[in-house]
Amino acid sequence: EVQLVESGGGLVQPGGSLRLSCAASGFTFSNSEMNWVRQAPGKGLERVSYISSSGNTIYYADSVKGRFTISRDNAKNSLYLQMSSLRAEDTAVYYCARDRYMAGVDYWGQGTLVTVSS
Amino acid sequence: EILLTQSPATLSVSPGERATLSCRASQSVSGNLAWYQQKPGQSPRLLIYGASTRATGIPARFSGSGSGTEFTLTINSLQSEDFAIYYCQHYNNWWTFGQGTKVEIK
DSSP: OOEEEEEOOEEEOTTOOEEEEEEEESSOGGGOEEEEEEEOTTOOEEEEEEEOTTSOOEEEOTTTTTTEEEEEEGGGTEEEEEEOSOOGGGOEEEEEEEEOTTSOEEEEOOOEEEEEOO | OOOEEEEOSEEEEOTTSOEEEEEEESSOOTTOEEEEEEOTTSOOEEEEETTTEEOTTOOTTEEEEEETTEEEEEEOSOOGGGOSEEEEEEOSSSOEEOOOEEEEEO
16 A cells, blocks of 8 residues: 655744655655645645655755755655745645656645744 | 646536536646645545546546646536545646636535
8 A cells, every 4th residue: 555654744933944754655665756745724736846766856846945955765765855944834734745757646645734833 | 837727716516417627727738737636634636647547546437638728627427525626737847736626516
């Protein structure tokens, strides 16, 4: 059974930092392109960051560039998102998502809620 | 950045009827478009990719069509479990999502 399990969300003050993790199982993580996608309360979906299977190619949304860092550990089947200088507008559910090249996002985690508030 | 505009924002449909959802791209995305279903408190679920290919396990009542800038998701004979929000997504380079169409019970 495919599983993507996010952790690390919570309440953080503006300007603070948080590290999200995603544990993958049930598929070949090391061959998979991965993403973080977020959804603000009552809003739509926004891709935050992408990392290639090897970790050599990384992209960020303009809204998080310079503040967020995506990484992965293929030996541990894990994906990470280091978030710093957090703002109120970063408040959202963050999903870990497996990207099938040119075929959509077929696996999603259950999401972890990040709330940025004083 | 390619913008996707979905219409209508809300669609009221009776069970057993057909729902037709539209997604328009600001520039051509060829056939690189997917549709997702999201129910309250749940993660999105892939329904369609490549504009018209159903994902694994998706019932045949869901169908997608279109290419270039105009796309349609059709849900035939709506079931109770189909009332949800539907998003389109293009995957030409940096992906973006449409703002969603809520399909509600009439």
